[in-house]
Amino acid sequence: MIGDAAIGAGVHVLIVDDQRAARAGLTLMVDRAEDLTVVGEADNGQEAIDLLEAWAAAGRRLPDVVLMDIRMPVLNGIDATAAITRRHPGVQVLIMTTYDEDDYAFGALDAGAAGFLLKDTRTADLQRAIRAVADGDAVLTPRITAEMIRRRRSRSVITSRGQTQARSALESLSPREIDVAALVAQGLNNAEIAGRLTLQPDSVKKTVSRILTRLQLRDRIQIVVLWNHAGCRGVKNELVTTDR
Known part of the structure; x- marks a missing residue:
């Protein structure tokens, strides 16, 4: 389990990815916005669940949005999404995917994800998507919806x-x-x-x-x-x- 950042105002984000470089890159992109704060990281789905459970038990504010990778060891993003949305319905999950992972991404939508983004998304688009799902919106393009x-x-x-x-x-x-x-x-x-x-x-x-x-x-x-x-x-x- 990865140490979490200091608590701040605005939208709180948890990043879940088994690649340290990917987590670092997403953290930089998210933290560039004054109203978005990365409050924790995990390198697989089970660690994300454990972290949320620990925060909930301590009475701590849970993240508003989880940026979730799909292919991870121990527990993948789809199963982790299903567990998180079931146990913590106020936490929104955004799946981070690649073009060749559509099958996985649709499974994550069935599991309760609020949408998904391509891993090469631009910083501004990532920030807008996080704000949108935190506000109760969904990130679904017409192509994704039709498919x-x-x-x-x-x-x-x-x-x-x-x-x-x-x-x-x-x-x-x-x-x-x-x-x-x-x-x-x-x-x-x-x-x-x-x-x-x-x-x-x-x-x-x-x-x-x-x-x-x-x-x-x-x-x-x-x-x-x-x-x-x-x-x-x-x-x-x-x-x-x-x-x-």
Whole structure:
């Protein structure tokens, strides 16, 4: 287990990677922002879990965001993500991946990750992503969203009953909530949704939270899945069935 940094204000970040050089590089990128602070490091998934458990037992503030590598000894990033999001739902996990690790990354999304970034991401993009997930957003590009939906569809047959249940759940939403859910399903983040609907980002964030609560969903990714199970698109505050 790696020693942790001094506690500060702003967004707290835990870095988990079995490569010391990678951890050092990510720390430099994160700490360049005044509102972001790396408060700890771990070199595998189990050490990350142990560190969080120790902090929780001591009554210490947990990190807001975990930057998680996928391929690590002892415990990989997918299993660690599942454990962390189950035990500490307030901690958001961002998976750090490479182009050839998409299969692993999608598994991490299923495990509860808030999204994933390429390891060669630029400093500004990394900092924006950390802020976004700490604020309850998700980091999902349209490409990733489309591929995730395709893979889920290929793994399970959506029955007419299941589609009807999904549509029924969505129809319980208000017109504004339907508009927001439709854009979440397209992979847009809160700022992009705000621009599209001419709303304030805080208003979008509150609306997403209401959708999650009303539909008893864990995160934005489940909104994406439910929306596409329903086979719908949002048009002028209405649900319209799409041809499949």
